[in-house]
Amino acid sequence: MSESTGVIHDIGYQRYSGPRLGRGPVFGALYLHGLRTVFGFGRSAKAKIFPWLVVGIVTVVAAGVTAVRSQLGEVVMTYAQFADTMSWLIIFFVAVAAPELVSRDLRSGVLPLYFSRPLARSDYPLAKLLSLVTALWLLLGGPQLVMFLGAAFTVDNGLRGVWNELLDLLPGLLYAGLWAAVFGAIGLLVAALTGKRAFAAGGIVAVFLMTTPIVGILAILPSQTTTELAFLASPMTMVNGVGTWALGDLLFERGGGLPIGGFGPLYALAAGLLVAGCVVLLLARYRKVATR
Structure with missing residues (x-):
């Protein structure tokens, strides 16, 4: 009876001798990826x-608005209105991007491979969320x-005119950041609930649409208070x-505002709670996934 023997083949693998990076660089790599x-x-x-x-x-829309302003001297769309106008398009962008980030x-x-590295369970979803929010902000803020x-x-008054234009731009960028945070938090949470990208995309569109x-049903009710609060029903x-x-x-000089009465602070609080709630649920979701 012959005795079997093992053979070790040298196929060129070498031990890694570089620096051992910790949690921070891993988070950064996930974010950039x-x-x-x-x-x-x-x-x-x-x-x-x-x-x-x-x-x-x-970009074409922004260039068109800029061309009209430079030729006719008329502000067709303010910076804040640009984010509002593009919001419907951004819904479908999120519906495609969020499943690519997490559903796959x-x-x-x-995921067990990710969590085998020096990476906290919360780091993975937070890095993905930050990636999506950054992309959405660039998409709205770049134009x-x-x-x-x-x-x-094209503005008059030289540097003073440019300064005044900058003061109009900065709130518009902040407003774009709010859109990005709300869209990103909701979209990534829905996408994290399923591994099927088609289901995730459909769920994201459904939540928004x-x-x-x-909102339309509540807005036609006879109560003025109900009408002013109706817009809380949709993100x-x-x-x-x-x-x-x-x-x-x-920034809404062309009639882009909503009839919310004196409930503005409540809308801001609701938006903040919505984003925070989505983040909490997202972290809870990945605590569960990581232990399977």
Whole structure:
């Protein structure tokens, strides 16, 4: 009876001798990878079509608004109104981007590999959320910068005019950040509930679109208080309400505000609680996933 013997083959693997990076660099790598994923970098050409189509659309709109202002001297759209106008397009962008960030990892079962590294359970969802929020803010804020640069070369009063234009731009960028936080938090939470990207995308669109008719129903009720509070029923109109209260008539000079009465602070509080609640539920979701 022959005795079997093992053989060790040297196929060229070597031990890693570089620095051992900790939790911070791992979080940063996840964040940058997520940001690249949203815009299709490092993926196939097909994966780049939709995100860059959206980038192209918002840039063309901003360029058109800038051209009209430079030629006719008329402000067609304020910075804050740009975010409002593009919000419907951003819904579908989130519906595509959020499942790519988290649903694929859930379905392929690679999360145990992530959590085998020096990475807290909360780091993974927070890095993905930060990636999505940053991408959405760039998507809404970048075109506003195009509008600002165009206005800076056409405004009167020299540097004073440019300064006044900058003072209009900054609140618009903050408003874009609010849109990004609300859209990103809701979208990533819905996407984290399933590993099937189609289901996640449909759920994200449904959350935003199915709540809008509720606002319409509440807004036609005879009570004025109910009408002023009706916009809390939808994430989109809730953000509009915060903008109406915080930014005022200066940035909504073309009638973009909502009739929210004196409930502006309540809208701001509701938006903050909505984002915080989504983050808490997202962290709870990944605590559960990590222990399976």
